[in-house]
Amino acid sequence: MSALDRALTIDDLKKMAKRRVPKQFFDYVDSGAYTEGTYRANEEDYKAIKFRQRVAVNLENRSLASTLLGQPVSLPVAIAPVGSTGMTDADGEIKAARAAEKFGIPFTLSTMAICSIEDVAENTTKPFWFQLYVMKDRPFIERLIDRARAAKCSALVLTMDLQILGQRHKDVRNGLKAPPKFTPRFVAEMAIKPGWAMRMLGTNRHTFRNIHGHVTEATNLGKLSTWTATQFDLTLNWKDIAWIKKRFGGPVIVKGILDAEDAQLAIDNGADAIVVSNHGGRQLDGAPSTIRVLPEIVDAVGHKTEVLMDGGIRSGQDLLKALALGAKGAMIGRIMAFGLGAGGEAGVLRALEIVRKETDTTMALMGERDIRNIGAHNIYSNDLVKRQGY
Numbered sequence: 001m002s003a004l005d006r007a008l009t010i011d012d013l014k015k016m017a018k019r020r021v022p023k024q025f026f027d028y029v030d031s032g033a034y035t036e037g038t039y040r041a042n043e044e045d046y047k048a049i050k051f052r053q054r055v056a057v058n059l060e061n062r063s064l065a066s067t068l069l070g071q072p073v074s075l076p077v078a079i080a081p082v083g084s085t086g087m088t089d090a091d092g093e094i095k096a097a098r099a100a101e102k103f104g105i106p107f108t109l110s111t112m113a114i115c116s117i118e119d120v121a122e123n124t125t126k127p128f129w130f131q132l133y134v135m136k137d138r139p140f141i142e143r144l145i146d147r148a149r150a151a152k153c154s155a156l157v158l159t160m161d162l163q164i165l166g167q168r169h170k171d172v173r174n175g176l177k178a179p180p181k182f183t184p185r186f187v188a189e190m191a192i193k194p195g196w197a198m199r200m201l202g203t204n205r206h207t208f209r210n211i212h213g214h215v216t217e218a219t220n221l222g223k224l225s226t227w228t229a230t231q232f233d234l235t236l237n238w239k240d241i242a243w244i245k246k247r248f249g250g251p252v253i254v255k256g257i258l259d260a261e262d263a264q265l266a267i268d269n270g271a272d273a274i275v276v277s278n279h280g281g282r283q284l285d286g287a288p289s290t291i292r293v294l295p296e297i298v299d300a301v302g303h304k305t306e307v308l309m310d311g312g313i314r315s316g317q318d319l320l321k322a323l324a325l326g327a328k329g330a331m332i333g334r335i336m337a338f339g340l341g342a343g344g345e346a347g348v349l350r351a352l353e354i355v356r357k358e359t360d361t362t363m364a365l366m367g368e369r370d371i372r373n374i375g376a377h378n379i380y381s382n383d384l385v386k387r388q389g390y
């Protein structure tokens with residue numbers, strides 16, 4: 001039995017990833033902004049929600065299949081955009097996209113990915129989603145949208161919660177950089193993580209390839225990081241959805257909604273779907289967990305649009321709770337990253353398999369056969385949930 005097969009939970013994969021990935025890149029994934037209070041709340045707030053156990057139901061022919069934005073999925077999840085995934089493991093975005101394709105769910109490529117749109121398109125066969133950060137250099141953003149369209153990306157995920165960067169203390173303390181600086185500490189770490197180092201030596205994808213070579217100012221890597229650091233657009237607003245949507249010509253999913261009023265504004269301004277998200281606790285520390293605000297956002301806009309959510313999902317049980325509270329599906333960030341760190345493409349597949357199995361068994365124990373029927377009736381009591389402040 002391989003080490004990956006022995007991993008029974010996402011936490012087992014996280015521990016494996018910690019052993020295999022250099023500290024600065026593991027910490028980059030396993031961190032939130034400032035006190036990390038929102039990062040922790042995202043995970044912990046699922047615990048208060050209790051399932052209703054129903055028995056003596058025919059459990060034959062169960063189905064986890066659903067749709068996200070009209071696209072069939074084998075499980076209602078999509079891989080969330082995770083910047084620098086190619087630093088968790090060499091060519092990480094390609095590996096994760098391939099795993100998603102095999103598993104039958106969408107993969108979302110970040111603007112801040114190591115592998116470019118073209119790298120992923122050349123190494124996969126199914127359309128993926130592209131996540132857009134709007135930057136001040138509008139001609140660059142227009143070209144980026146055109147590149148996503150040319151690569152046949154089937155949706156654009158427009159992230160609205162990162163006009164300014166929340167600070168992650170671990171990254172500052174570790175001197176995080178992509179590509180990494182060859183400090184004595186980093187070189188010493190390479191000696192104990194030779195697999196990661198060898199795989200990195202085997203690829204030339206070491207920096208932000210959606211940007212590098214595509215902006216005239218960023219001629220070398222030093223200039224690229226200075227350019228990127230000053231580029232996030234402080235003037236981004238709801239009106240921007242219209243021209244982005246027109247330019248892309250396909251569905252636009254607005255990500256980073258944590259408030260019912262913003263959800264309504266996103267829809268009014270043309271969003272085709274929204275993702276309830278606090279960026280995995282990496283931006284506004286002190287904001288509520290996503291599972292906590294999900295019901296009020298579903299109440300406000302759920303009848304008009306698909307509401308996806310992300311944040312803190314570490315198991316099939318967490319996924320089912322999000323569905324019970326009205327999400328059409330979920331995005332998963334760290335589940336993918338921990339799987340990738342633990343074992344590359346096979347590790348991402350293992351992570352997805354773990355979640356699939358947990359979802360299937362739990363759904364059956366709730367007395368349900370079809371994931372599309374999961375709803376408020378599956379949690380212990382709506383009143384109880386309300387009393388607890390959900």
Ligand SMILES: Cc1cc2nc3c(=O)[nH]c(=O)nc-3n(C[C@H](O)[C@H](O)[C@H](O)COP(=O)(O)O)c2cc1C
Nearest residue numbers: 029080081082083110159279280310311312333334
């Ligand atoms: C390491 C890391 C990098 C991320 N980079 C991006 C990004 O480039 N663009 C984006 O929209 N969201 C980014 N996110 C947020 C994720 O898309 C997603 O909202 C979050 O990971 C969900 O929480 P979870 O990791 O608990 O599943 C990042 C998250 C992590 C953990």
